[in-house]
Amino acid sequence: MWEFILDRAGYWAIIGLMMISLYIAFSAENLIKRLVGLSLFQTTICLFYVTLAKVTGGTAPILLEEDIPVHGPGDEPPFQASPEDAQLLAATGERFADLVHTYSNPLPHVLMLTAIVVGVATLSVGLALIVRIREAYGTIEADDVRALDIETAGLQDAEAEKDLREATA
């Protein structure tokens, strides 16, 4: 039982962080705190992908000497799959089965580089919006903003009433 839990310690941490950050993003009244929650959520996703990428017994995905494909001028380009490889690929989904060392999967890291860029862009657009909200409302608390909006709606209604009365008079 303990082994089961401890084996997956990384995933438990990710689940916990995800729950916490989602709660912050939904419940915080302060807009900056909401963005913090959102940012944390996106970072947790990066952790999730990176955890997935770990292969048991695998080393960092940098080709070690024995695995570097030997090819001189005139040889086939290194990534051309041979017919056997292609068959193996179709049968098992196993791509480079002929490597000497085990490597962790580099692809999730690459994906998360993109996701980090997206996260930074989201964060900066969000912060820019908060600056503008602060300029327009003088506050960054969501409930104050809501109260001000209700006030504006009331004023607009009153103005429309006045217009109506002037027009009919």
Add this chain to the structure above:
Amino acid sequence: MIIETLLVSAPDWAIRHSAVLIPVVPMIVAPILALSPSGRLAWLITIAATAATFYFALLTLSIVQATPGGIISYPIGNWPPPIGIEVRIDALNAMILLIVSGMAFLASIFAWPTMLAEVRKEKIGLFLCAFLLCVSGLCGVAATGDAFNLFVFLEISSLSTYVLVAMGSSRDRRALPAAFDYLIMGTLGASFYIIGVGFLYAVTGTLNMADIAAQLPALTGNRAVQVGFAFIIVGLGIKAAMWPLHQWLPNAYAYSPSLVTMFLAATATKVALYALIRWLFTIFQPDYAFEQALFYWVLAPLGIAAMLVCSFQAVFQTDVRRMLAYSSVAQVGYMILGISIGTAAGVSAGLLHLFNHALMKGALFMAVAGVCLTYQGTTIRDFAGLGRSAPFTMTAFAIAGLSLIGVPLTAGFLSKLQLGYALFDHGWWWAVLLVVFSSLLAVFYIGRVLQAVFFQPPINPRKHRKEAPLLLLVPLWILALANIYFGIDASFPAGLARDGAVAALGMEALQ
């Protein structure tokens, strides 16, 4: 006939690369616009770019229809899939691409007068830059055959949308909190999607959609697949404004600039729905037990709830744009209901309604934009008496409104009819009754506006009233006439929707 002329007249490079050029053209042009010194120049370049995108979408559609099997696969950078990223077009995405690029083209024509009124002059180039990025992102979502690439394009379109919505703040500061809420919800939706893709990647080891689809049958009953599926459905559901995940939509539509409202209402939720259909039918096959349960216990009830609850909410709105926004959520409900039937007839009805809804909501929001421009107000009271002073704008509004209700001889009638047939064939006759009831609610909320427009005297006769500018009337009437034309002869959109459904469900669904 148009197909042959297009194929014959197109140059060789266009035929070879048209699929990938659809998202690439607006993406390359967008940064140029940001540097453009004058707003008018930027606007003309935008029209040229969206026209080119529309042309490539038409060309792609022709190629898809002319190829046996109906699939274009374009390996980006010549890396063969499944390792490289693939642009994969079949009848389903070709239809979505046509809608998005066509709407982008019409929107960019009428952009000029609305931008002059709503965007500061020195910001027009940047505004159009964000608009083109949004077009590029939406087209990319529809074109790509790679699950992670879809996420990236989804975020490109979403980020530019947040900016565009916030640009409405020069007219009403409430656009800013609306954009912020949209940012939180939209990012959470995309994040949920990417978590789901992560689970599927962990199990299948691939990100290519066709490859995932090929590997999934061997993994029946795998818990990670089911969890990933759930995350993807929720994430895309937020993006598609599936009830009750639609809370971001009414405010975002009500306060953004007119151009943005019209374009988003006609395309953004449609593209997310397309992605939903792609995942539900092409990647996961509907014969999974958990997917059947999802259709019956989740999607169908949510679709019905959307069309009833949001139609009710629309009846009680005083602002026309908010009313139409709630109606949009209700219309998404019809589409979800069509999808949840899970048969070719149901999906094709959903797709046809998607096409028609783009036409009618595009026309409705364009007419509202006209009123915004000339009258500076969007409440129902502001609309009173406009039938006399702006007859052309308001007649187009009325046509699109009738189409939204589903009056015979309009496009909306035919798609609701097809939805009704599909529901009836499936034995869900009670759902047919609910569709009719929800259409009655549409009579109420559209009727309230039409009654004010045509049968009430203007509230304030001293306020300046006139017809909308010509640049707005032309695209508006193109859409309004399309609503009537496709209501009489629906062979073109119905054929697209049928082919799309067959492409989504696979060939055997044809029987």
